[in-house]
Amino acid sequence: xxxxxxxxxxxxxxxxxxxxxxxxxxxxxxxxxxxxxxxxxxxxxxxxxxxxxxxxxxxxxxxxxxxxxxxxxxxxxxxxxxxxxxxxxxxxxxxxxxxxxxxxxxxxxxxxxxxxxxxxxxxxxxxxxxxxxxxxxxxxxxxxxxxxxxxxxxxxxxxxxxxxxxxxxxxxxxxxxxxxxxxxxxxxxxxxxxxx
Numbered sequence: 001x002x003x004x005x006x007x008x009x010x011x012x013x014x015x016x017x018x019x020x021x022x023x024x025x026x027x028x029x030x031x032x033x034x035x036x037x038x039x040x041x042x043x044x045x046x047x048x049x050x051x052x053x054x055x056x057x058x059x060x061x062x063x064x065x066x067x068x069x070x071x072x073x074x075x076x077x078x079x080x081x082x083x084x085x086x087x088x089x090x091x092x093x094x095x096x097x098x099x100x101x102x103x104x105x106x107x108x109x110x111x112x113x114x115x116x117x118x119x120x121x122x123x124x125x126x127x128x129x130x131x132x133x134x135x136x137x138x139x140x141x142x143x144x145x146x147x148x149x150x151x152x153x154x155x156x157x158x159x160x161x162x163x164x165x166x167x168x169x170x171x172x173x174x175x176x177x178x179x180x181x182x183x184x185x186x187x188x189x190x191x192x193x194x195x196x
Contacts, residue, residue: 002044008034009041010058013051017097022104027051049110056101056111059094060118076129077179081171084149088156088165095157122146133179141182148178 012034016025027041030051034040045051087095105115126146130138152171155161166174 005040006044006054007058007061008036009044010054010061013041013055014059014094014097017055017100018093022100025051025055025100049108052101052104052108052111053114055097056114056118059098059101060121062094063122075176076133077175078172079129080145080149080175081168084152084156084171084175085166085168087153092157095153099154099158135182144182145178 009030012030013025016029016033020029027045028038030041031038041051045054101111101115105112123142123146127138127142130141130145135141152166152174156165
């Protein structure tokens with residue numbers, strides 16, 4: 001019951017962040033968004049830092065649920081495109097809230113630690129993908145790919161590209177081109193069939 005209530009509050013906090021920004025995120029606003037009695041949010045998150053942590057932790061939980069399992073021979077390009085497309089469409093609210101957190105984390109050391117800890121998991125997954133693709137510099141290539149993804153998301157949601165965000169097909173082609181550009185394009189064929 002407690003976990004369910006915390007999840008509801010986390011979802012509501014994410015919505016408030018996306019719609020009203022960091023200034024609009026108050027305990028009262030989350031109570032209203034969650035359609036719960038006044039004081040419900042402060043019962044589970046007494047301070048503003050606790051409320052921010054609750055929302056950020058909930059975002060990470062939702063992201064983990066939506067991350068697809070890698071099944072051979074699924075290409076990294078297709079997985080990347082799928083993640084980006086979902087973040088721009090069905091996950092738009094969460095992505096906008098994530099931008100609010102990113103900016104706030106530059107001013108709050110406690111939030112920075114939480115934000116970086118959660119983000120490190122995604123960077124580790126991307127680095128593992130680069131290793132699997134045979135990258136001679138997986139750390140650098142993971143950083144490059146992450147930066148490209150962040151750029152696409154920002155442009156598609158808050159930049160000039162928001163008027164006409166990319167389609168899934170366009171994202172797949174672009175992902176393939178970026179990976180090919182760093183000599184890491186993975187073909188949808190088993191390893192034993194690839195040219196040596």
